Amino acid sequence: MKKLRLFATAAFGVESVVARELKHLGYEDTVTDNGRIFFDGDMDAICRANLWLRAAGRVHVLMGEFTANTFDELFEKTKAIPWEEWLPKDVEFPVTGGCVKSTLMSISDCQSIIKKAIVERLKKVYGIEIFPETGPRYRVDFNILKDQVTLSIDTSGSGLHKRGYRSLAYTAPIKETLASALILISHWSPGRFLIDPLCGSGTIPIEAALMAKNKAPGLDRDFDCQEWPNIPKETWYRALNEARDLMKPKPSGDVLIQGYDINPEAVSMANYHARQAGVADLVHIQTRDVRELSSKVKYGFIITNPPYGQRIGEKKENNRLYENMGKSFERLSTWSYYIINADSDFEKFFGRKADKNRKLYNGGLLCYYYQYFGPKPPRQQDKEE
Incomplete structure (x- = not known):
């Protein structure tokens, strides 16, 4: 060929x-x-x-x-x-x-x-x-x-961020493609705990759940090139069948992907989107203030996209939020934190300098991906010994 x-x-x-x-x-x-x-x-x-x-x-x-x-x-x-x-x-x-x-x-x-x-x-x-x-x-x-x-x-038509599951609008949502990039940069893997304590309409937890299920993100949408005579129908059938065959069944045990938001309306949207994406059984999303963040699990990942704004009133409110995040996250001191934010002084209010920083763009807005690395969990054989 x-x-x-x-x-x-x-x-x-x-x-x-x-x-x-x-x-x-x-x-x-x-x-x-x-x-x-x-x-x-x-x-x-x-x-x-x-x-x-x-x-x-x-x-x-x-x-x-x-x-x-x-x-x-x-x-x-x-x-x-x-x-x-x-x-x-x-x-x-x-x-x-x-x-x-x-x-x-x-x-x-x-x-x-x-x-x-x-x-x-x-x-x-x-x-x-x-x-x-x-x-x-x-x-x-x-x-x-x-x-x-x-x-x-x-060949795509609509941008690949349009997975087909997010039909309800919420304030300043993060694109699905960027949410996936944040997760992939963190090197989180299914089987590890992940929390987004400011999840909004649920994009980060849902994208993580799609990865855990090994569900192709484009499986529930159409592409312009599906109608092209250049690409034989059997080529598409082969690719779609491969994607369906590679999906994993729901793992047994606890739900390892969680999302919280203080806004009940956002939580309702997030749960609806999880159902639309076919991953409602893999995520647990509930109404909770970030100040109430807690977990009995010793090792895990926090990946989140807190609000950020340039107006004076917004900045003051956001700075208080960053201070609360710093105090709450400290309770999970053995976890790794990954936070995307447009405020260059985020670390000052969070109370800790990031171990690594990466420039990314959320739409046309320059952002910083602040990365805080927790200790690696002991390997299974070490636990058994």
């Missing part, structure tokens, strides 16, 4: 997490460049990457890369790409993209020129003058950075 050059997009600071996910799927030779993780694959890889990547934004097929300093260059080099290998004659193909630090900085002009170049190419290949655009959707994406043009086709 023909090898394709593919790439997954990732938010700043998450690229290495997505590269690790791709390697886990069997795509070893990855190259990271400006929020894109390139890898080689086939049609199966398109399906499997869309189904399984937890921290990526989208999956693209790379169509071409070149330098363009003029609109004429952009038109001719776009037209030279064999678009007919992917786009059928009835294709619907919106063109979107962006320009950064380039000679060509008008996004609307670039959209128009790229669209026109593709149409001219397809008119000649298919021998038609009018394109009804009534067929399957292929989103053509362009990225122009320092005059270097990358053209691709987005």
Whole structure:
């Protein structure tokens, strides 16, 4: 089967997490460049990457890369790409993209020129003058950075953060992809206790439960490329069957993933979303103030996204919250804490400097992932001895 050059997009600071996910799927030779993780694959890889990547934004097929300093260059080099290998004659193909630090900085002009170049190419290949655009959707994406043009086709459609389970809106929710990245960075693994004591609508506990169940995050949604004639239906059936076969049954024993929030409405939403995601039996979410945080378990993980704001009233309220978090978390002194926050002085109010800090973006907002490492639990054989 023909090898394709593919790439997954990732938010700043998450690229290495997505590269690790791709390697886990069997795509070893990855190259990271400006929020894109390139890898080689086939049609199966398109399906499997869309189904399984937890921290990526989208999956693209790379169509071409070149330098363009003029609109004429952009038109001719776009037209030279064999678009007919992917786009059928009835294709619907919106063109979107962006320009950064380039000679060509008008996004609307670039959209128009790229669209026109593709149409001219397809008119000649298919021998038609009018394109009804009534067929399957292929989103053509362009990225122009320092005059270097990358053209691709987005296979995902809606962003991969849209898993299909979060239908109720809550204040400032964290994206599912970023929540997964936080968990993957922590190296938490199923079988270890995890608490989010400020869980809001439940995204972090639910994403952890999906990992514990080994449920592919894209299993309950659709992708644009499912309607493409290029990808045989049996390829999708194979990928979907693999994902269903790899799901694990609920483990026996205590529920190891917990979420708390002081707001009963948020807790109600979180429990509803857990049911929608098919993991209600793997998470325990209840109304509780962070000041009441406690556990009889000696070792575990706290992963959380507390509120942060820039207005004076919000900052004062949030600083009090961070102080309360510091006091409560100290009661679990043998646990590891992972806290994403946009306030650069968070550590001051939390009362402890992080062992490690990592810059991440929550949407367009620069955040810091404060990491506090607890002692490793004794190995099972040590316990038995």
